[in-house]
Amino acid sequence: MSRKQIVILGGGTGGTMVANRLRRRFDLDAAEIHVVDRDDRHVYQPGLLFVPFGLAHVEEIVRPRRRQLRSGVVFHENEVAEARIARDEVLLEDGTVLPYDALVVASGVRLQPEETEGMTGPGWNERVFTFYDAEGADALHGALERFDGGRLVVNIADMPIKCPVAPIEFAFLADWYLRERGVRARSEVVLATPLDGCFTKPIASEHLTYLLGEKEIELVTEFSAGEIDGVNGKLVSYDGREVDFDLLVTVPVHSGAAYVERSPGLGDALGFVPTDKHTLQTPAKANVFALGDATDLPTSKAGSVTHFEAEVLTENIARYFADEELEAGYDGHANCFIETGFHKALLIDFNYETEPLPGHFPTPIGLPLLRESRLNHLGKLLFQPIYWHVLLPGRDLPGLGSAMPTAGKKRTLSTPAQGARR
C-alpha cells in the first residue's frame, strides 16, 4: 500500500479525535495526516454554558488546537478556500493545495446572528447576547452580574442547533443564579422555542417541561423568531406574536462552514454535509467522510455524538483503504448531561431508534437517567478532564463504546409527577 494522504477539515472535537485515532492506527510511513483549521483555539464547548454564571472562565476552557494533536499530525492554521472533491484536493486560502486519498469534513457549524432581522442591530451585546461562542458568553457574564430583575428571555432562533439541551440548561441555571443573588422574586425567566415542546424527544421533553414548571420558568412554544428589537426589548415571531425582554439570551441560526457552500457538490442549502447515517461516508464521493456538527444526520449536534462517530469513521477509513465493505456501525447514540441548577443534573442517553428512557446508565447500577441527581452534576464536572485527556487523544473510555447500552434502561413508559402532562 502506498503512503495515503488524509486531510481533515476542522481541528475541533471530531477532527482532533479522528486525527489522533488515525495516527495511532497507521504508521508514519503508511499515512500522512493533515488537519486544517482557521485558528488555534480549541474551545471545550460544554464549558460555555458555565461562563455567563461565573462558574467557568474562558481561559479555562480554551487550549491550543495543535497541542491536542499527536506528533506526526500536520496542522495548518488557515482558512479553507474550497474542497474540490472532483479532483481529490483541498485549496487553502494561502494558495496551498492539499491532495488527498481520503477527506474528513469535521468543520462544525457557523453561528449566523445576522440572519435574524435586528439581532446584531442596536442592543447586540448590550441587552441581546448569545453564550454559543466564547466572546458572547463572556459579555453575557457581565450583563448577568448587572441584571437587577426584569424579564430574562432565552430564545432559540431556529433549529438545528448545537446541543439542543443547552438553552434549557441555561434557563435552569438562570433560575438558580437569580435566586442565589436574591433577585428571582422580581424576575421572570422565559424560554421561547420554535419546537412544539421544550425538547425534541417526547419523553425527555415531558420530564423537562415538568422541571421548568417547578422552577417557574415560562415556556413559549412554536415560536419562530422573525425579528428582534433590541432598543424596545421585543422579540417578534414570524406569525406576529411578541415576547418582551429586558435581557435576551439568543441561540442564533446555525449553518455549516462557509467553505462547504463554496465547494460544489459537498453540502446542502444550509451548508450541512449529507452523510450516510450509519457509515459516515458522504454520497458526494466514496473517499469523502463527515462527522459531528457538520453533517445533516438526524441526531443531536453534540460532542458525545461526535465521539461515538469518531470510532466508526476511523474504522471505515481503514476499511476504505483496504477495499473492504464499510461498517454500518453508527447507531445515532447520543449522551448528554443536563444541568438543572442547585448542583444537580440529569442524564439522557438515546439513539436513532430509542428515545431517552428512564433507568440507569450504562448498566442497572450506574448514573440515574432522566432524574435529577448530584451524581450527574459531578459527572458533568468530571467530564472536562476526561475530554482533554481521554477523548481527544482518541483513547477508549471503558463502558462508553459507540453503541448505545440498553441494560439499564426501563422500557415501560413512566409518568413524571403531576403537572407534567398537558
Next chain:
Amino acid sequence: MTITLIADAPVDVDTEGFLTNSEQWNEQIAEAIAKANGIAELTDRHWLVVRFMRDRYLTTGSAPSIRSLGKESGVPVKELYQLFPKGPAKLAAKIGGIPKPKGCI
C-alpha cells in the same frame, strides 16, 4: 393510523391528520385539507411551496425545514408564514400529502 374520507377519497392519516401514504394524495385532497386548516383558496404561491415540499419528500425521503424552504423554494420565510400561518413546513406538508416533518433533533 386511521382511514378517513377527504374530498370523497378514503386516505390513511395519522392522529394529527397527515397522510401516511403519499400516493393516495391528489389536488382535490390538497384543497380540502387547506380549507379545513383555514386557507380558503390555494394560490399559485401556495402551490409552488406545496409542490416543492412534496417533490423534495418524494426524491429525498424527508421534507425540508422552514429555513431551507425559504432558501430553496424561492418563497422567503416571511411570506411562507403569510401563506401558511403558524407552521409553514407542517401545514404545507399536510396539504401536500406527505408525513409530518420530523423537525430537528
